[in-house]
Amino acid sequence: MKIVVDAMGGDHAPEVVIRGVVSAVNEFDVEVILVGEEPKIKDLLKRERFDPSKISVVHAPEAIGMSEPAAASVRKKRKSSIVLGMELVEEGKADAFFSAGNTGAVVCAATLSLRMLPGVERPGIALVIPSLKGFSLMIDVGANIDPKPTQLLHYGLMGDVYCKYILNKPDPTVGLLNIGEEETKGTEFMKETHELLSASKLNFIGNVEGKDLYSGKCDLIISDGFVGNIALKVSESVADALNNFLKKIIKKSPLAMFGLLFMRGTFKDLKKEMDYSEYGGAPLLGVNGVVIIGHGRSNAKAIKNAIRVAKVEVERQFNEKLLEAISKK
Amino acid sequence: MKIVVDAMGGDHAPEVVIRGVVSAVNEFDVEVILVGEEPKIKDLLKRERFDPSKISVVHAPEAIGMSEPAAASVRKKRKSSIVLGMELVEEGKADAFFSAGNTGAVVCAATLSLRMLPGVERPGIALVIPSLKGFSLMIDVGANIDPKPTQLLHYGLMGDVYCKYILNKPDPTVGLLNIGEEETKGTEFMKETHELLSASKLNFIGNVEGKDLYSGKCDLIISDGFVGNIALKVSESVADALNNFLKKIIKKSPLAMFGLLFMRGTFKDLKKEMDYSEYGGAPLLGVNGVVIIGHGRSNAKAIKNAIRVAKVEVERQFNEKLLEAISKK
Numbered sequence: 001m002k003i004v005v006d007a008m009g010g011d012h013a014p015e016v017v018i019r020g021v022v023s024a025v026n027e028f029d030v031e032v033i034l035v036g037e038e039p040k041i042k043d044l045l046k047r048e049r050f051d052p053s054k055i056s057v058v059h060a061p062e063a064i065g066m067s068e069p070a071a072a073s074v075r076k077k078r079k080s081s082i083v084l085g086m087e088l089v090e091e092g093k094a095d096a097f098f099s100a101g102n103t104g105a106v107v108c109a110a111t112l113s114l115r116m117l118p119g120v121e122r123p124g125i126a127l128v129i130p131s132l133k134g135f136s137l138m139i140d141v142g143a144n145i146d147p148k149p150t151q152l153l154h155y156g157l158m159g160d161v162y163c164k165y166i167l168n169k170p171d172p173t174v175g176l177l178n179i180g181e182e183e184t185k186g187t188e189f190m191k192e193t194h195e196l197l198s199a200s201k202l203n204f205i206g207n208v209e210g211k212d213l214y215s216g217k218c219d220l221i222i223s224d225g226f227v228g229n230i231a232l233k234v235s236e237s238v239a240d241a242l243n244n245f246l247k248k249i250i251k252k253s254p255l256a257m258f259g260l261l262f263m264r265g266t267f268k269d270l271k272k273e274m275d276y277s278e279y280g281g282a283p284l285l286g287v288n289g290v291v292i293i294g295h296g297r298s299n300a301k302a303i304k305n306a307i308r309v310a311k312v313e314v315e316r317q318f319n320e321k322l323l324e325a326i327s328k329k
Numbered sequence: 330m331k332i333v334v335d336a337m338g339g340d341h342a343p344e345v346v347i348r349g350v351v352s353a354v355n356e357f358d359v360e361v362i363l364v365g366e367e368p369k370i371k372d373l374l375k376r377e378r379f380d381p382s383k384i385s386v387v388h389a390p391e392a393i394g395m396s397e398p399a400a401a402s403v404r405k406k407r408k409s410s411i412v413l414g415m416e417l418v419e420e421g422k423a424d425a426f427f428s429a430g431n432t433g434a435v436v437c438a439a440t441l442s443l444r445m446l447p448g449v450e451r452p453g454i455a456l457v458i459p460s461l462k463g464f465s466l467m468i469d470v471g472a473n474i475d476p477k478p479t480q481l482l483h484y485g486l487m488g489d490v491y492c493k494y495i496l497n498k499p500d501p502t503v504g505l506l507n508i509g510e511e512e513t514k515g516t517e518f519m520k521e522t523h524e525l526l527s528a529s530k531l532n533f534i535g536n537v538e539g540k541d542l543y544s545g546k547c548d549l550i551i552s553d554g555f556v557g558n559i560a561l562k563v564s565e566s567v568a569d570a571l572n573n574f575l576k577k578i579i580k581k582s583p584l585a586m587f588g589l590l591f592m593r594g595t596f597k598d599l600k601k602e603m604d605y606s607e608y609g610g611a612p613l614l615g616v617n618g619v620v621i622i623g624h625g626r627s628n629a630k631a632i633k634n635a636i637r638v639a640k641v642e643v644e645r646q647f648n649e650k651l652l653e654a655i656s657k658k
Contacts, residue, residue: 240540259589
């Protein structure tokens with residue numbers, strides 16, 4: 001299996017990307033095609049130990065920056081690592097694509113190059129989030145910021161198949177992220193979506209609220225991409241703020257600093273439990289190919305794990321399973 | 330000054346509400362009219378010590394439950410504590426209204442009974458949130474879940490006046506909660522709102538993201554009520570989840586339990602710093618009167634502080650200041 005990795009994507013590219021890729025080929029049965037600035041990549045690869053037959057490099061003279069406008073840069077930078085990398089999948093030269101770069105550009109390039117699966121209107125980004133009962137899947141966290149109710153229904157179907165075949169949750173419960181539990185709550189858009197989900201074959205348990213996001217109330221959380229994106233980023237903000245408040249308070253108290261010595265392990269465990277890098281990558285569902293998106297902050301471990309996520313999605317033939325589910329719906 | 334308090338509002342009403350009211354009249358120069366089930370209220374008041382001239386009771390035979398549909402229950406339950414209490418303000422028999430009950434019902438009753446200030450289309454709930462730099466004000470957190478761009482501009486104007494005259498921030502910086510910083514980010518609705526805010530006299534610094542919510546990047550955060558509500562509830566979810574994860578991990582480690590003995594004070598300080606009850610109540614801005622909404626979970630301290638919030642808003646003549654600002658805009 002061959003996985004294309006955007007060497008130029010992420011806040012710490014290409015160094016961190018390459019370290020992650022090397023770990024991946026050393027650990028998993030997978031080949032990687034690194035796309036990006038060839039001389040720099042080759043230089044960095046020289047420092048690493050790996051089976052050279054498992055990593056190849058394709059030169060891309062351009063790169064799309066983290067905050068460049070998505071559609072415009074994909075149109076203009078035809079020789080960028082994202083566009084060229086996606087084309088390798090389109091042409092059948094690779095099985096999957098991964099980038100920790102500009103999310104909007106990846107969504108746009110994937111849609112243009114791989115196109116949508118028949119029966120799906122728009123792609124959605126699904127993300128595994130930790131919960132008090134293990135983990136949940138949330139879709140969409142930002143690919144489609146102005147969706148239609150039917151598109152949220154599609155996200156439900158895609159997320160359901162992902163839960164079943166990739167996350168090993170055989171009968172996932174499904175909730176709609178809304179501002180209240182009652183079916184009459186929320187905007188007209190939310191009420192329409194609630195109706196569609198209720199009439200579907202999904203195991204729909206109704207609306208869930210923001211306060212349920214990490215409680216594990218349901219296995220699959222369906223969300224408007226705008227709201228889902230804000231929800232995720234607010235979560236990071238809360239965690240960062242709590243961390244900073246705690247540091248500020250501890251600094252003022254020698255007693256607390258002493259106590260902290262005994263709690264180091266605890267905070268490490270907590271960090272691990274909440275750590276996105278354990279999971280690594282978020283699948284872009286609905287396009288005709290396997291595309292995984294990484295957090296801009298990704299470290300080498302997150303990159304490695306994202307490659308594993310791509311590998312599993314290819315092996316378990318997610319898109320074939322999804323097409324089957326759509327034809328039966 | 331007379332403040333109407335809905336004795337039946339909140340998860341722990343009327344007991345907790347009455348304890349909060351008694352603390353308020355004992356601490357502040359304020360009179361309270363308690364509206365609700367008179368026999369029960371009088372019975373509970375017997376246990377408390379306070380100047381009897383400072384608390385009076387108005388009987389309301391009905392109460393609106395926390396999860397009843399807002400508009401329908403306000404229409405039907407004309408003798409509920411929320412509807413009767415709001416009428417006391419409308420008739421000039423009191424200066425302000427406070428409830429920790431059904432938020433939607435309070436918004437609806439306030440709009441129907443007090444009506445909007447001239448020049449304002451829809452009311453918005455403003456909430457003080459803790460930040461790494463002190464605190465920020467966020468508006469709207471759920472009064473108007475399907476707003477128009479002009480309505481978000483109004484929220485900006487109202488929040489600006491609230492920051493200046495109530496929160497003592499003379500030149501508040503203003504941000505729009507969106508999914509990216511660039512002005513081209515977000516839905517058409519967000520782009521239009523961005524334009525209106527840019528053209529206004531507000532000290533608008535542009536879009537802010539979910540990750541900035543608690544960083545103190547700006548003094549005033551303007552948000553769509555749907556998104557604002559989700560953002561707040563997600564924040565509670567993260568804090569609860571972190572707390573629970575931490576407990577789970579500590580239980581497994583005797584060393585961590587020992588360390589915790591020395592950190593008790595730290596966690597108490599942290600809780601205080603993040604504690605909504607320190608502030609107590611969220612003003613409903615835009616209606617022709619002073620209306621404060623409390624969290625359903627409010628404890629006696631939060632109730633007391635919400636009464637202080639109402640008192641300050643009346644004393645500093647917020648609505649007069651707002652009308653002045655609107656006439657000059």
